[in-house]
Amino acid sequence: MDLDAIFSALSHPIRRAMLEQLAGGDATVSELARPHGVSLPAISRHLRVLERAGLLKEEPDGRVRRCQIDAAPLSAAFGWLTRYRVLWEDRFARLAEHLEETRKKERKEERKHAHNR
Amino acid sequence: MDLDAIFSALSHPIRRAMLEQLAGGDATVSELARPHGVSLPAISRHLRVLERAGLLKEEPDGRVRRCQIDAAPLSAAFGWLTRYRVLWEDRFARLAEHLEETRKKERKEERKHAHNR
Numbered sequence: 001m002d003l004d005a006i007f008s009a010l011s012h013p014i015r016r017a018m019l020e021q022l023a024g025g026d027a028t029v030s031e032l033a034r035p036h037g038v039s040l041p042a043i044s045r046h047l048r049v050l051e052r053a054g055l056l057k058e059e060p061d062g063r064v065r066r067c068q069i070d071a072a073p074l075s076a077a078f079g080w081l082t083r084y085r086v087l088w089e090d091r092f093a094r095l096a097e098h099l100e101e102t103r104k105k106e107r108k109e110e111r112k113h114a115h116n117r
Numbered sequence: 118m119d120l121d122a123i124f125s126a127l128s129h130p131i132r133r134a135m136l137e138q139l140a141g142g143d144a145t146v147s148e149l150a151r152p153h154g155v156s157l158p159a160i161s162r163h164l165r166v167l168e169r170a171g172l173l174k175e176e177p178d179g180r181v182r183r184c185q186i187d188a189a190p191l192s193a194a195f196g197w198l199t200r201y202r203v204l205w206e207d208r209f210a211r212l213a214e215h216l217e218e219t220r221k222k223e224r225k226e227e228r229k230h231a232h233n234r
Contacts, residue, residue: 003127003128003130003133004128004129004130005128007124007125007127007128008124008125008128010120010124010194010197011120011121011122011124011125011128012121013120013121016120016197019201020200023200023201023204069204070208071201071204071205071208072205072208072209074198074201074204074205075202075205075209077127077194077198078195078198078199078202078205080127080133081191081194081195081198082195083137083140084136084140084188084191085192085195087140087186087188087191088188088189088191088192088195091187091188091189092189092192
């Protein structure tokens with residue numbers, strides 16, 4: 001699993017949209033191209049990037065080419081990210097704590113203000 | 118959270134190594150440069166990419182610059198990937214099933230072979 005190729009493949013919105021579309025089922029190249037207002041050579045380049053990352057399989061099906069997602073490389077990216085999960089969960093927990101403290105202070109101020117009126 | 122910038126930042130081994138190093142604690146720019154045999158301008162470019170993705174904070178600390186990881190954007194990348202978890206888990210399950218079937222057949226063949234000798 002080549003993390004460089006996988007993360008690089010995920011760094012473009014058209015390629016992420018293609019994977020989202022393929023997660024719903026196989027599609028032909030023209031079905032994959034349809035939602036994006038870009039040229040067919042550009043679509044082909046995106047498909048090559050996905051293929052090199054191992055995320056896409058293309059097979060001839062009569063006169064068209066049928067594409068299929070291979071999600072296995074995504075698990076490598078997922079695995080890399082899970083190691084940092086504790087860091088962002090810590091950060092969100094501290095942020096939530098900070099917001100709670102701020103809210104408490106505000107409520108206290110409001111009560112003081114209401115009392116003094 | 119800019120998924121393009123985040124996934125792009127993760128697509129280089131030096132930048133992933135920098136994040137791994139920073140996950141262990143803050144570091145100066147030269148501490149981050151040390152494990153990699155590349156020029157300081159190259160290191161600076163990598164740091165800018167991480168910074169633009171919101172993954173790194175740099176602060177002056179006397180005469181040096183101290184870097185800190187911000188793991189929050191990684192949770193956005195993680196969130197995007199979790200949607201595909203069911204796909205790769207399915208795929209690994211089918212692979213395991215296939216291997217189990219193959220192993221069963223092999224054992225059956227071995228027994229037949231042993232019996233015939």
